[in-house]
Amino acid sequence: xxxxxxxxxxxxxxxxxxxxxxxxxxxxxxxxxxxxxxxxxxxxxxxxxxxxxxxxxxxxxxxxxxxxxxxxxxxxxxxxxxxxxxxxxxxxxxxxxxxxxxxxxxxxxxxxxxxxxxxxxxxxxxxxxxxxxxxxxxxxxxxxxxxxxxxxxxxxxxxxxxxxxxxxxxxxxxxxxxxxxxxx
Ligand SMILES: Cc1cc2nc3c(=O)[nH]c(=O)nc-3n(C[C@H](O)[C@H](O)[C@H](O)COP(=O)(O)O)c2cc1C
Numbered sequence: 001x002x003x004x005x006x007x008x009x010x011x012x013x014x015x016x017x018x019x020x021x022x023x024x025x026x027x028x029x030x031x032x033x034x035x036x037x038x039x040x041x042x043x044x045x046x047x048x049x050x051x052x053x054x055x056x057x058x059x060x061x062x063x064x065x066x067x068x069x070x071x072x073x074x075x076x077x078x079x080x081x082x083x084x085x086x087x088x089x090x091x092x093x094x095x096x097x098x099x100x101x102x103x104x105x106x107x108x109x110x111x112x113x114x115x116x117x118x119x120x121x122x123x124x125x126x127x128x129x130x131x132x133x134x135x136x137x138x139x140x141x142x143x144x145x146x147x148x149x150x151x152x153x154x155x156x157x158x159x160x161x162x163x164x165x166x167x168x169x170x171x172x173x174x175x176x177x178x179x180x181x182x183x184x
Contacts, residue, residue, distance in 0.1 A: 002029040002077040003172065004070050004109070005057070006102040009037025010084035010121040012146055013045045014157075017053065018165045019083050024056040026174055031070050031077070032057040033102050037086065063100045071104045079115035079172060080106055084146070087122045087129055094135040110139055117142040117171055119164075142171055152179040 003023065007016040016038075023030045032053060034042075042048060054060045061068040069075040082089060082102065089102055093116075098104040109116040118141055122129060133143050144167070148160045166178035 001026075001172070001174075002031070004031045004033070004077055004080040004105050006033040006035070006080065006082045006085075006089075006105070007038040007042065007053075008035045008082060008084060008086040008089040008102060009041045010086040011041065011045065012084035012119070012121045013038065013042040013048070014161050015119055015146055015164060015168075016083045017042075017046060017048050018158075018161055019081060019168060020053055020056045022165060022169060022174070022176055028174070030057040032060045033063055033068075033070075033105065034060075035063045035086075035089070035100070035102060037088075061101055063102055065101050066099075066104060068101055068105075071101055071108065073108045073112045077109075077114065079117070080109040081117045081119070081168060081172075082106065083117075083119035083168065084121040085118040087120065087132070090118055090120050090129075090136060091132050093118075093141070094132045094139070106141075110141065113140070115142065115171065116140070117144055117168060119168065120145050144168065144171075151181060 092103040093106045098107045137143050146164045154160045166176050
């Protein structure tokens with residue numbers, strides 16, 4: 001299996017870190033792009049280094065590298081995850097502004113009919129945000145804000161994060177252990 005993963009500058013960099021770690025464990029061939037804003041947010045929110053993230057993946061690309069293989073539909077893959085996804089990147093994709101590798105690769109993912117999952121993180125949402133997300137959903141993207149489930153009785157932040165990570169990976173038929181609702 002081959003996936004493109006992008007980290008953008010929204011809060012919640014730990015989701016991207018954990019998703020990359022799980023894909024590495026499952027030996028998924030992963031292509032990584034990190035925006036400049038994501039680098040900043042990553043350093044604000046975590047102790048994770050870019051070197052560590054690069055060690056988890058097959059290949060790493062700069063967001064400015066518009067000629068990277070993943071910018072073309074001829075490069076076959078099984079989809080793309082943007083985690084976390086800023087409203088800026090979500091808007092670029094929704095309106096076809098493909099001036100970065102992340103927005104171009106996402107646009108290609110949609111036009112080729114492959115799965116695009118956006119872990120969009122912003123709150124509160126104004127009507128422009130909501131219209132953007134509706135547009136993305138109508139274009140075929142999976143819009144999946146990282147909203148915690150509390151029926152699992154999480155004890156740690158990592159419990160909350162991993163529940164969402166499991167949900168993201170399941171959209172690509174990758175299973176990791178997680179609590180499930182089994183009725184009352
Ligand atoms: C610490 C930090 C937290 C941020 N959190 C969010 C957020 O949750 N959602 C969002 O849409 N933008 C957030 N931003 C703003 C984005 O980083 C900014 O809009 C940036 O231009 C996004 O660029 P990118 O999509 O190319 O990564 C945050 C910025 C910083 C520095």
